[in-house]
Amino acid sequence: MEDDGICMQCHATEGFSDASAEGVDSGYGSRHDTSSFVWLRQRSAAHGVLCDQCLDRLVESGDLAKYADRRGPLAHLPDTVLGAVFVLGADYGNRFVAAARLMDSGDTSAAAALPARWQRRRKPLRTEDAAWLPAMALERCFASGFPPLEADPLRAGILAALAAGITTPAGLVDGALDASCRRFLGMLNADRDGYADG
Numbered sequence: 001m002e003d004d005g006i007c008m009q010c011h012a013t014e015g016f017s018d019a020s021a022e023g024v025d026s027g028y029g030s031r032h033d034t035s036s037f038v039w040l041r042q043r044s045a046a047h048g049v050l051c052d053q054c055l056d057r058l059v060e061s062g063d064l065a066k067y068a069d070r071r072g073p074l075a076h077l078p079d080t081v082l083g084a085v086f087v088l089g090a091d092y093g094n095r096f097v098a099a100a101r102l103m104d105s106g107d108t109s110a111a112a113a114l115p116a117r118w119q120r121r122r123k124p125l126r127t128e129d130a131a132w133l134p135a136m137a138l139e140r141c142f143a144s145g146f147p148p149l150e151a152d153p154l155r156a157g158i159l160a161a162l163a164a165g166i167t168t169p170a171g172l173v174d175g176a177l178d179a180s181c182r183r184f185l186g187m188l189n190a191d192r193d194g195y196a197d198g
């Protein structure tokens with residue numbers, strides 16, 4: 001369990017960063033407090049905590065990449081990181097859509113479909129919350145002070161998946177997800193090129 005605070009990798013040191021298949025969030029006590037990291041290669045299926053040393057090693061080896069801190073998404077991220085965060089955001093959006101559909105049909109396993117990040121923070125779901133699930137995802141997208149959509153790949157991915165979920169029960173997956181991610185990166189690169197020209 002993550003509650004014992006022992007690093008899931010070295011089993012020797014106290015860890016202050018929450019790790020899951022969704023990435024790593026650093027908390028109080030870590031040098032990286034408030035930073036968020038996305039998996040680029042090796043995805044940890046287990047939930048647990050990481051110490052700063054093991055976290056640094058995973059960043060150095062290219063398994064993890066930092067994409068946000070207390071000020072929001074980082075600027076000037078490479079396409080590989082932006083794409084991975086967009087896909088992560090789309091996965092969040094898909095999970096909210098799936099959980100809302102499950103709850104709507106009275107399936108109590110719906111909460112397990114939500115992203116681990118939300119499950120950690122939120123109270124247990126009630127059936128009447130079904131209609132609120134997409135709104136909870138949107139709350140992340142429109143909180144005050146967030147930068148424009150094109151500067152926030154996680155939010156762009158969430159919104160793209162929620163929009164796809166209106167017409168497609170599975171949300172944004174497979175070929176449609178690849179195409180959407182490419183369009184997002186293309187839009188970013190066109191903007192950058194535009195600035196460079198002007």
Ligand SMILES: [Zn+2]
Pocket residue numbers: 007008009010011012013050051052053054055
């Ligand atoms: Zn460690």
